[in-house]
Amino acid sequence: MLFAFTPYIINSTPYINLIPHFPHFPAMNVDRRRMLGPASAATPIVPAVSSAAQTGTSDGSHIKFFLKSGLSKNASGLAFLETGDTIVEVSVYGPRPIKGLYIERASLSVECRFLPYITQPNEVLYNGSSRSNGRAGLTGIEHRVSAFVETALLATIPLEKYPKLTIDVFVNVLSFNANTRSLLNLAAWTATCTSLAMVDAGIEMRDLITAGHVQLSGTTALLDPTVGDADDGGSLECVACFTTMHNNDVVAVWMDGSSDDAGLEALTLQLEACKNMSNLVRSNVNGYLLGLADSKE
Amino acid sequence: MSYPQTVFPPQVLSRIAPDLLLQRHLVQGLRPSLRKFDEFRPLVSTPGTFNDVGTNSVVGLATVRNGDAFAFCGISLGVVETSKSPEFFEELNDEEYASIYPVVEISRGRSGAPTDEEMILSQTLHDTIFHLKLIPLLLLSVTPGYQILEEDSALTILYPQDMGDEVDQESFQELNISKKNFRYILYAHIKVFSRSGPLFDLVHYATIEALKNVSLPRVYLADSGIDPNIRIPIRSRGNFGHLTQAEQRFYVDERKDIASPLKLSLDAAVSSTFGVVELMDQDESRSILLADLEGEAEEFCSESRINVTASGESLRHVTIIGGGANVTLDTIQNALQIARERKFA
Numbered sequence: 001m002l003f004a005f006t007p008y009i010i011n012s013t014p015y016i017n018l019i020p021h022f023p024h025f026p027a028m029n030v031d032r033r034r035m036l037g038p039a040s041a042a043t044p045i046v047p048a049v050s051s052a053a054q055t056g057t058s059d060g061s062h063i064k065f066f067l068k069s070g071l072s073k074n075a076s077g078l079a080f081l082e083t084g085d086t087i088v089e090v091s092v093y094g095p096r097p098i099k100g101l102y103i104e105r106a107s108l109s110v111e112c113r114f115l116p117y118i119t120q121p122n123e124v125l126y127n128g129s130s131r132s133n134g135r136a137g138l139t140g141i142e143h144r145v146s147a148f149v150e151t152a153l154l155a156t157i158p159l160e161k162y163p164k165l166t167i168d169v170f171v172n173v174l175s176f177n178a179n180t181r182s183l184l185n186l187a188a189w190t191a192t193c194t195s196l197a198m199v200d201a202g203i204e205m206r207d208l209i210t211a212g213h214v215q216l217s218g219t220t221a222l223l224d225p226t227v228g229d230a231d232d233g234g235s236l237e238c239v240a241c242f243t244t245m246h247n248n249d250v251v252a253v254w255m256d257g258s259s260d261d262a263g264l265e266a267l268t269l270q271l272e273a274c275k276n277m278s279n280l281v282r283s284n285v286n287g288y289l290l291g292l293a294d295s296k297e
Numbered sequence: 298m299s300y301p302q303t304v305f306p307p308q309v310l311s312r313i314a315p316d317l318l319l320q321r322h323l324v325q326g327l328r329p330s331l332r333k334f335d336e337f338r339p340l341v342s343t344p345g346t347f348n349d350v351g352t353n354s355v356v357g358l359a360t361v362r363n364g365d366a367f368a369f370c371g372i373s374l375g376v377v378e379t380s381k382s383p384e385f386f387e388e389l390n391d392e393e394y395a396s397i398y399p400v401v402e403i404s405r406g407r408s409g410a411p412t413d414e415e416m417i418l419s420q421t422l423h424d425t426i427f428h429l430k431l432i433p434l435l436l437l438s439v440t441p442g443y444q445i446l447e448e449d450s451a452l453t454i455l456y457p458q459d460m461g462d463e464v465d466q467e468s469f470q471e472l473n474i475s476k477k478n479f480r481y482i483l484y485a486h487i488k489v490f491s492r493s494g495p496l497f498d499l500v501h502y503a504t505i506e507a508l509k510n511v512s513l514p515r516v517y518l519a520d521s522g523i524d525p526n527i528r529i530p531i532r533s534r535g536n537f538g539h540l541t542q543a544e545q546r547f548y549v550d551e552r553k554d555i556a557s558p559l560k561l562s563l564d565a566a567v568s569s570t571f572g573v574v575e576l577m578d579q580d581e582s583r584s585i586l587l588a589d590l591e592g593e594a595e596e597f598c599s600e601s602r603i604n605v606t607a608s609g610e611s612l613r614h615v616t617i618i619g620g621g622a623n624v625t626l627d628t629i630q631n632a633l634q635i636a637r638e639r640k641f642a
């Protein structure tokens with residue numbers, strides 16, 4: 001315990017008490033790098049409107065999406081996905097060299113961000129999002145989506161083939177309707193879009209990742225559901241990512257919601273339905289990629 | 298002994314000797330992008346709206362594309378208390394203008410603090426919009442309405458400006474116990490993808506296009522916020538707080554018919570940036586003007602820049618930066634002429 005009372009000496013100046021500590025002062029959280037306007041400004045709240053219509057079907061016949069890749073000059077890969085009100089853009093930077101220590105496997109990072117004026121799903125539930133124009137960190141919601149996509153990618157990219165490199169994935173949510181779609185739905189489409197961006201960047205993958213998102217309504221699982229598809233008594237949502245390399249492996253699962261009959265049976269039912277949607281999406285993504293390959297020849 | 302000549306493909310040459318690459322092109326009368334010296338890439342704008350997309354608080358939106366680069370610009374609202382009285386806004390003449398608070402983000406695969414370029418673009422944009430005299434301050438004054446819970450428990454929103462003479466204005470004003478006055482402030486968030494050259498023209502155009510689409514909704518204070526003397530204890534994170542009018546919870550009235558479009562004082566204002574480079578042709582050297590710089594070689598080699606913001610035939614703003622090639626009177630006149638004659642579909 002002796003060292004605790006010995007002042008740490010640098011250039012014969014006691015190190016302690018150099019930085020005065022004022023616990024009663026609030027943390028000065030002023031961003032001097034961005035023009036954020038007056039601190040006292042209030043953001044008007046848009047009152048939540050009527051609930052979403054029920055659109056989910058058990059065969060996925062209603063699912064529509066638009067895909068486009070390769071739009072960027074300065075990113076290694078870029079993919080753009082649009083479905084309903086959701087617009088997601090994913091840029092992949094890398095593999096690019098890192099400075100410093102040698103690492104045997106590439107380091108992978110995923111960062112998901114909503115444009116600042118977009119309402120994030122369940123933002124009240126997840127402790128809010130800051131609506132400020134320039135935001136340094138990620139919100140809890142953005143962290144969740146990032147983590148889910150990263151989990152799916154880690155299982156799919158042979159990182160050992162890219163030593164001393166990093167692969168950085170940046171997800172931008174350009175449009176989202178939090179009244180009609182849930183966080184899990186966004187995660188599903190983001191995962192699909194990310195794998196297409198990986199292909200565009202030319203990064204080796206064991207296989208494409210495609211995701212399915214389902215909601216259990218009684219004993220039927222509805223594919224690509226809206227918030228309106230949820231039962232009043234609480235219902236279970238599930239999103240799972242697959243690669244078909246081996247027997248349609250699951251590479252990431254995320255379940256949310258509450259239900260009385262959330263047992264093994266419900267889980268199997270949901271995973272099976274997720275697989276159906278994933279296959280549906282996959283055949284479309286494959287078709288897109290084949291068309292792309294044809295046009296390049 | 299002779300060595301084989303090393304040949305670099307253009308992409309490599311532009312990295313190791315950008316000036317050489319540019320000179321070789323310019324001597325041929327072409328630019329690395331194969332454009333003419335005074336040729337701009339088309340600026341294409343697509344207006345958008347988030348009106349029916351959930352509770353997003355965006356009031357104006359534009360997607361703009363310039364060659365490979367594209368930008369999303371969203372305008373959102375803030376309400377701020379002002380010391381100015383409503384009479385001040387009524388008496389305002391055309392001489393008072395407002396600006397926006399822009400945040401430019403360029404997607405370049407890094408996160409964290411904004412780069413110098415982003416900071417400079419944001420600041421320049423703020424200043425330019427202010428000096429363009431584009432947004433009349435008069436349009437940004439707010440008289441919030443009040444949401445009243447009536448006896449039959451129906452919620453109605455009352456706006457002072459909608460009240461006819463038959464309503465007692467004085468007693469209505471008493472609702473505004475705090476006697477505060479408010480005005481809107483406009484934030485802009487500009488996200489740029491696929492940067493391939495200087496961005497000011499793109500960012501400027503995206504902001505103006507988004508501002509053109511802005512429709513200002515009415516805002517109201519909800520019932521619980523009317524009387525600052527009523528304190529409702531609420532429990533949040535284990536502490537007791539109080540809901541008062543001081544909290545200033547404004548709500549957006551979603552009725553489109555009472556929202557007012559932001560009428561800008563100019564129809565359009567377009568910024569055109571030129572680079573000036575020195576061209577070594579045989580023995581003589583002359584400075585030439587390159588419109589709408591693109592690519593590493595052009596950006597690196599043209600330190601001298603001319604920026605002209607024109608609104609139709611009239612000039613609004615001119616910046617000339619030297620330091621590189623000699624900026625002659627001829628080049629300046631040329632730049633002004635080209636910027637003026639630029640046409641938009």
